[in-house]
Amino acid sequence: MNINWKVKAGIAAVLVAACAFGGWKYYQGQQQAKQAAAVETTEVIRMDMKSTVSATGTIRPVHSVEVSSKVTARIKNVLVKENDTVTAGQTIATLDGKDYEAKRDQAQIKVTNTKAKYERTSYLYSIGAKTQADLEDAQMNYETAVSALSEAQSDMNEMTITAPMSGVVVGEPKTPGTMAVQGTNSPTVIMRIADLSSKQIQAKVDETDIGSVKVGQTATFTVDSFTGRTFTARVTNISQTDTGNSWDTSSSSSSSSSTSSSSVIYYYVTLDVDDPGNELLPAMTARVEINTAEKAGALAVPISTLKTDANGSYVIVKNPDGTQENRYVETGIYSDEYVEILAGLSEGEQVVSTYTAKAATMTTSSKKSRGGPPPM
Known part of the structure; x- marks a missing residue:
């Protein structure tokens, strides 16, 4: 009887253990099924990519110019308007040159006087009535007057404003009566x-x-x-x-x-x-x-599936049997949504695009290892 009891007890223990193991396997299968159902994946594909x-x-405009005056004077006439087409050398505005005309006339009178004095001094020097110094002074005064006349004439020439290049008048030109101020820092822009x-x-x-x-x-x-x-x-x-x-x-x-x-x-x-x-x-x-x-037929995955840690960039690959692994990859060009994979993946493989549940499970089950990928 004792032997039969022990045999029965052993059989019962084996049956209980078998049921417990079966229940554990069933529970594990259910948990894996839940995790698999919670994981979304995307396929590694080939596509034409462009990085921007x-x-x-x-x-x-490539070529443009601000037209200003080289002298300070009031604008007399503006001969063009906004959107007019002009050619290089065309007269586009004139300035009031009364003051500069008066200066030119005065300079002309001075040239006439100094020239007469120079010629008279030259004659007197030739007959010994004037010294060399007198002749040199008269010559210097005459040359200075000629230079002043040239400058005054140059200012008069600036009364006519011509287009420095061919193009279109952009914006509204200054109106007649505006004072055009010369300068290198902030001259008046006529047009x-x-x-x-x-x-x-x-x-x-x-x-x-x-x-x-x-x-x-x-x-x-x-x-x-x-x-x-x-x-x-x-x-x-x-x-x-x-x-x-x-x-x-x-x-x-x-x-x-x-x-x-x-x-x-x-x-x-x-x-x-x-x-x-x-x-x-x-x-x-x-x-x-x-x-x-740009690259045609590039192997690519969504940027959202790419993770990084101290060892580099990786993705989570879902194997055919449902298991997952971290796979380190070499990346190429990036588009707005995809990244090129140069090495580490093959076309058709499945990579995890959402892994929150699995990351939480891995972190809880092993405190010694770093577990799942770091948060993005």
């Missing part, structure tokens, strides 16, 4: 002339993107005036200094240097614009997308 740099700039057949964009590019921009790259841009239309351009110049010359601390105070160091750094990038219809106007705001890289 965004910038904002202003449209401006502006621009060659609108060729235009540029001066765009500001962030320092984090400027390394990707190269001369010759193509670009597209939009302006608010033409909704839904896209124009094209090409990078022709990249400034070698930032827009504020913040690197040059020799002429900056310590406070201004501190301010510039904490601000965003931008570089000017110039792009030649394709505008055969001459539709774009100066000062329009252009929203530019510079094409920095």
